[in-house]
Amino acid sequence: MKNFSLAFNNLIRRPGRTLALALLSAFLSLAVFGGSVMVLSLRSGLHSLEARLGADIIVVPSQAQSKVSFQNMFLQGTTGAFYMNASALDQALEVEGVEKAAPQTFLASLKADCCSIKIQVIGIDPELDFTVQPWIARSLSRGLGDMDVAVGCKVEAEVGEIIRIYDQRCKVVARLEATGTGLDTAVYCNMETMNALLAAAEAKGVSHKIESGDEVISAIYVKVKDGCDIDKVNSRLNGHIRKVTAVRTRSMITGVSDSLSGISRTITLLIAAVWGLALIILLLISVLIIRERVREFAVLRLVGASRGMLGRMVLTESSLCGLLGGLIGVGAAALLLFPFAQLIESALQLPYLMPSAAVILLLALGTVLLAVAVSALSSMIAAYRLSRVDPGTTLREGN
Amino acid sequence: MIKAEHISMRYFRKTGTANYFYAVQPTDLSIQPGELAVLMGRSGSGKTTLLNMLSGLLKPTEGTVRMDDLDLYSLDDRVLSRLRGTKIAVVPQGRSAIDTLTVLENVLLPARLCACPLHVEAAVKHLEHLGIAHLKDARPPELSGGELRRMSIARALSQGPDILFADEPTSDLDDENTFLVLSMLRAFAHEEKKAVFVVTHENDARQYADRLYGMDGGILTEK
Numbered sequence: 203m204k205n206f207s208l209a210f211n212n213l214i215r216r217p218g219r220t221l222a223l224a225l226l227s228a229f230l231s232l233a234v235f236g237g238s239v240m241v242l243s244l245r246s247g248l249h250s251l252e253a254r255l256g257a258d259i260i261v262v263p264s265q266a267q268s269k270v271s272f273q274n275m276f277l278q279g280t281t282g283a284f285y286m287n288a289s290a291l292d293q294a295l296e297v298e299g300v301e302k303a304a305p306q307t308f309l310a311s312l313k314a315d316c317c318s319i320k321i322q323v324i325g326i327d328p329e330l331d332f333t334v335q336p337w338i339a340r341s342l343s344r345g346l347g348d349m350d351v352a353v354g355c356k357v358e359a360e361v362g363e364i365i366r367i368y369d370q371r372c373k374v375v376a377r378l379e380a381t382g383t384g385l386d387t388a389v390y391c392n393m394e395t396m397n398a399l400l401a402a403a404e405a406k407g408v409s410h411k412i413e414s415g416d417e418v419i420s421a422i423y424v425k426v427k428d429g430c431d432i433d434k435v436n437s438r439l440n441g442h443i444r445k446v447t448a449v450r451t452r453s454m455i456t457g458v459s460d461s462l463s464g465i466s467r468t469i470t471l472l473i474a475a476v477w478g479l480a481l482i483i484l485l486l487i488s489v490l491i492i493r494e495r496v497r498e499f500a501v502l503r504l505v506g507a508s509r510g511m512l513g514r515m516v517l518t519e520s521s522l523c524g525l526l527g528g529l530i531g532v533g534a535a536a537l538l539l540f541p542f543a544q545l546i547e548s549a550l551q552l553p554y555l556m557p558s559a560a561v562i563l564l565l566a567l568g569t570v571l572l573a574v575a576v577s578a579l580s581s582m583i584a585a586y587r588l589s590r591v592d593p594g595t596t597l598r599e600g601n
Numbered sequence: 602m603i604k605a606e607h608i609s610m611r612y613f614r615k616t617g618t619a620n621y622f623y624a625v626q627p628t629d630l631s632i633q634p635g636e637l638a639v640l641m642g643r644s645g646s647g648k649t650t651l652l653n654m655l656s657g658l659l660k661p662t663e664g665t666v667r668m669d670d671l672d673l674y675s676l677d678d679r680v681l682s683r684l685r686g687t688k689i690a691v692v693p694q695g696r697s698a699i700d701t702l703t704v705l706e707n708v709l710l711p712a713r714l715c716a717c718p719l720h721v722e723a724a725v726k727h728l729e730h731l732g733i734a735h736l737k738d739a740r741p742p743e744l745s746g747g748e749l750r751r752m753s754i755a756r757a758l759s760q761g762p763d764i765l766f767a768d769e770p771t772s773d774l775d776d777e778n779t780f781l782v783l784s785m786l787r788a789f790a791h792e793e794k795k796a797v798f799v800v801t802h803e804n805d806a807r808q809y810a811d812r813l814y815g816m817d818g819g820i821l822t823e824k
């Protein structure tokens with residue numbers, strides 16, 4: 203306790219030195235905490251993208267590749283609409299190796315009087331769907347009824363609110379959890395609702411029908427039977443159904459995970475550099491401070507402090523500095539990361555999903571502990587040298 | 602009380618004949634309670650070196666220093682350190698203040714370090730006697746040399762030691778304060794029956810001494 207109060211006193215009454223040391227630790231913590239939150243967010247963004255894609259292959263009309271890229275829709279939430287004949291679904295089911303196939307139909311609402319917001323509407327078939335339903339189920343216990351919509355977390359609509367899409371009144375029945383992908387900006391409904399919306403859009407002169415007859419879908423999500431070669435099934439799908447492109451979801455994700463690992467590596471390198479630099483500077487400072495403090499420690503020795511006490515005092519001081527710095531750093535990182543999450547996300551152009559509060563708290567705690575440990579570690583030399591100051595020699599006349 | 606047997610201090614230094622020299626030649630000495638011993642001698646004669654060895658601050662090259670029955674230099678660092686903060690008090694020759702503590706906190710520092718009860722009133726009384734009570738909340742950098750000197754004397758006295766060592770306690774003081782400090786130290790020896798060992802240049806100190814030593818070239822003589 204006496205160690206603690208003396209150490210505390212030294213810190214309080216030398217605020218300049220204390221703050222300088224704490225700021226170094228703060229810098230370190232900012233980098234470590236901020237960096238790891240970002241890496242984790244990118245990781246979980248990728249995982250959630252994988253889960254939402256949830257399929258091995260996605261079949262889209264050939265024109266979709268050239269029109270609004272399907273991938274952009276997923277990653278950045280740009281709206282898109284492309285259609286093929288609904289019979290493609292049955293054809294897909296005929297293909298050998300296909301275990302499940304589920305249709306989705308897309309419709310982009312307008313920024314016009316008839317629509318309260320411009321969004322991507324995605325119709326799913328509750329009977330067949332295996333990718334979006336599990337996600338919706340987490341926010342909505344029953345199925346989607348007619349003219350019900352579930353909205354992604356970035357859509358500005360509350361549960362219970364009525365939104366107008368092509369003058370159709372849709373009731374928001376659920377807000378979905380964040381995925382960190384473009385799916386967060388979309389609205390989900392069942393196929394009946396979608397067909398009603400398509401008809402309404404048609405009536406408004408928004409033509410979406412191809413010469414494909416009455417029923418249209420936009421994409422087919424395909425799950426391949428266990429043990430079947432996905433590439434083979436992919437080419438079979440391409441061959442069997444006309445005017446479609448079957449895309450392996452892996453190929454979409456690879457692009458993302460490539461840039462993700464690039465960014466992760468950059469961040470990790472940055473953390474390592476900051477870490478190394480901070481450690482060296484802290485070490486230098488603590489060694490430089492030895493000279494300045496020799497006399498002080500000689501006096502403490504003179505009036506009864508043991509070597510152990512002095513060593514512990516130095517370590518306590520530096521740990522407290524580290525603690526202060528760690529808290530400042532984590533606080534600063536939080537101030538940057540959380541309010542500007544949107545900005546970071548759009549700058550990165552990658553799925554970005556914040557880890558849960560518990561994980562963030564754990565990270566924060568770990569970072570602060572790290573700052574304390576690094577700070578204490580860097581003062582080891584000082585602790586050793588200062589605890590061995592010889593009071594007899596130091597306190598002779600002259601100084 | 603303190604009994605030194607055959608202690609000497611040898612330092613490395615090229616002299617005409619050897620690679621080392623004796624700052625203190627082998628010496629026997631004992632310090633008794635109730636007595637004020639005064640050691641005088643020229644600068645560089647080894648006074649501080651002897652005082653440091655006697656007070657547990659400097660391990661002699663050879664010989665032993667005993668306090669009561671304890672051999673000081675075979676004690677564990679923790680035990681010896683604790684002795685320094687309690688039974689042995691030292692007023693060193695140089696500046697010895699902690700700048701981040703106030704004067705009063707400096708005076709109470711030994712008690713704080715040994716987790717002994719803090720006798721604030723007694724500490725303030727010592728500061729009063731020494732004429733620096735008004736500075737008790739000031740920080741050492743604001744003090745003059747003489748005020749700092751008196752602060753460390755107050756610190757040593759407040760420790761309530763069995764033996765008090767003072768190295769040139771009056772070097773920065775005017776005549777009036779020199780008289781004050783020396784008579785306080787004598788009173789401490791005589792009234793409290795404690796041992797006091799003072800190193801000084803001050804010729805006037807002779808008249809306060811119960812026992813007078815001289816030192817020349819590392820050789821101690823009793824006068």
Ligand SMILES: Nc1ncnc2c1ncn2[C@@H]1O[C@H](COP(=O)(O)OP(=O)(O)OP(=O)(O)O)[C@@H](O)[C@H]1O
Binds near residue numbers: 624643644646651
């Ligand atoms: N650590 C050391 N290494 C080498 N020589 C030393 C050391 N400490 C003291 N000396 C030498 O020992 C001699 C005695 O020093 P000491 O400090 O004991 O003198 P002193 O009598 O106290 O002098 P003063 O009155 O000036 O304080 C001096 O010649 C000094 O140079």
Ligand SMILES: [Mg+2]
Binds near residue numbers: 599648694768
């Ligand atoms: Mg001296």
